Amino acid sequence: MIKSVPRLLRISVHAQAKTIIRPWNQGLLIIINIMNPQFTTEFIFRRWYSLLMSLFIVALHANAVIIDGINYRLYSGNAAGVDKADNGYSGDIIIPSRINYQSKDYTVTRIERNAFKNCNSLTSVTFPNTLAAIDYDAFYGCISLTSINIPASLTNLASNPFWGCVNLERICVEEGNENYTSAGNSNAIINLSNKTLITGCKNTIIPNDVVTIGNGCFAEVSDLKSIVVPQNVRIIEPMAFYRSGIISFEIMDHIEKVMGRAFMECQSLTSLKIPQSCEVFEQAFEGCLNISTVEIDAENVKEWFRGMENLKRVTLGDNVKTIGQYAFAECKNLEELNIPASVRYIQESAFQGD
Numbered sequence: 309m310i311k312s313v314p315r316l317l318r319i320s321v322h323a324q325a326k327t328i329i330r331p332w333n334q335g336l337l338i339i340i341n342i343m344n345p346q347f348t349t350e351f352i353f354r355r356w357y358s359l360l361m362s363l364f365i366v367a368l369h370a371n372a373v374i375i376d377g378i379n380y381r382l383y384s385g386n387a388a389g390v391d392k393a394d395n396g397y398s399g400d401i402i403i404p405s406r407i408n409y410q411s412k413d414y415t416v417t418r419i420e421r422n423a424f425k426n427c428n429s430l431t432s433v434t435f436p437n438t439l440a441a442i443d444y445d446a447f448y449g450c451i452s453l454t455s456i457n458i459p460a461s462l463t464n465l466a467s468n469p470f471w472g473c474v475n476l477e478r479i480c481v482e483e484g485n486e487n488y489t490s491a492g493n494s495n496a497i498i499n500l501s502n503k504t505l506i507t508g509c510k511n512t513i514i515p516n517d518v519v520t521i522g523n524g525c526f527a528e529v530s531d532l533k534s535i536v537v538p539q540n541v542r543i544i545e546p547m548a549f550y551r552s553g554i555i556s557f558e559i560m561d562h563i564e565k566v567m568g569r570a571f572m573e574c575q576s577l578t579s580l581k582i583p584q585s586c587e588v589f590e591q592a593f594e595g596c597l598n599i600s601t602v603e604i605d606a607e608n609v610k611e612w613f614r615g616m617e618n619l620k621r622v623t624l625g626d627n628v629k630t631i632g633q634y635a636f637a638e639c640k641n642l643e644e645l646n647i648p649a650s651v652r653y654i655q656e657s658a659f660q661g662d
Contacts, residue, residue, distance in 0.1 A: 375407050381420055388414035390423050398429035405436035419446045419469075428452060435459050442469045451475055456507075458497060460484035465497065468507050468524045474531075476509035491515050496525075503540075514538055521548045529553065533576070537563070544570045551575075561585050566592050582606050584627040604628060609635045617641055626650050631658045 371382040372391060378401070379391040390403055407414050416436050421443040424430055430450045435457065441464035447453065448471050455478035456470065462485060470476065481490040481497060488506075489498050494515050497507040503519040505512075510531040514521070520543045526532055527550040534555060542564045549557075549571045558581040559566060566588045571577060573595035581603040582588055590610050593599065600618050605625030613619055615638040622636070622645045630653040636642060637660040647654075
């Protein structure tokens with residue numbers, strides 16, 4: 309019989325395991341498997357859950373310290389990471405290369421996830437030459453940040469940690485960085501190993517050797533009105549231009565894939581051109597409610613424009629063979645559409661609700 313276990317929620321023991329279950333210390337259990345030392349027992353008690361979690365959280369954050377107004381997370385091996393502060397950060401922040409805590413030196417090597425997230429009054433940040441990593445969303449929504457300078461020491465940069473820094477004007481990677489570059493004063497961060505543009509701004513010039521426009525790299529850059537896409541670009545990843553100010557975009561023949569939500573909620577986007585060679589995922593233009601003119605030469609016209617009430621003119625090229633299901637459904641103000649002789653199939657509900 310199990311005693312002294314108030315409000316037992318769940319306990320599971322293998323049917324063939326020989327165990328000794330002993331009440332101990334006002335509700336906690338000792339569960340001993342005398343036959344199989346690898347046996348795992350699962351037990352959760354409502355009454356003790358909050359206490360145990362509190363102890364866990366304290367242990368988890370026992371290595372958190374504040375030095376000169378900056379929060380740090382301390383790691384074994386004498387490394388430290390800049391962590392988020394309860395009241396955020398503001399003004400000009402200079403991150404030192406080393407800190408001392410309890411007579412022990414730590415090297416600052418990373419910016420933790422969400423460390424500066426939504427710090428609206430953060431105007432500048434100076435990174436140390438010991439910085440090796442910047443984690444996801446580290447500077448998300450820092451709307452007062454106008455420039456960033458990535459040190460040569462950086463080796464690991466998460467997918468656009470500067471998402472939502474809408475007023476960035478200058479982006480620079482120091483010479484000598486073996487992993488990232490802003491070659492040719494491009495005002496961008498490019499991953500050298502896979503030629504992916506990670507972070508851009510309104511002044512970005514995409515270098516000729518870039519292959520991928522990365523996830524969220526121009527997200528929420530409302531002052532970006534147009535961009536020249538060089539010949540080597542093959543892929544536009546999800547959210548690449550999310551809520552940007554792009555007005556028109558021609559998907560050139562060299563672009564092989566435009567992935568889902570790549571242009572999501574680009575409310576300034578009014579015209580679009582899709583070639584034969586490119587694979588455009590559904591929902592690539594989700595929420596682009598002001599598109600009025602499109603030219604399409606893709607073999608299969610997918611459900612790209614469903615519900616776009618401002619769409620008025622559609623020009624289909626001679627390579628179009630199929631108008632897919634819901635392709636232009638609920639486009640209530642569609643005024644002009646040519647269907648070329650090349651079209652063989654118009655699928656069900658292609659024009660539903662027009």
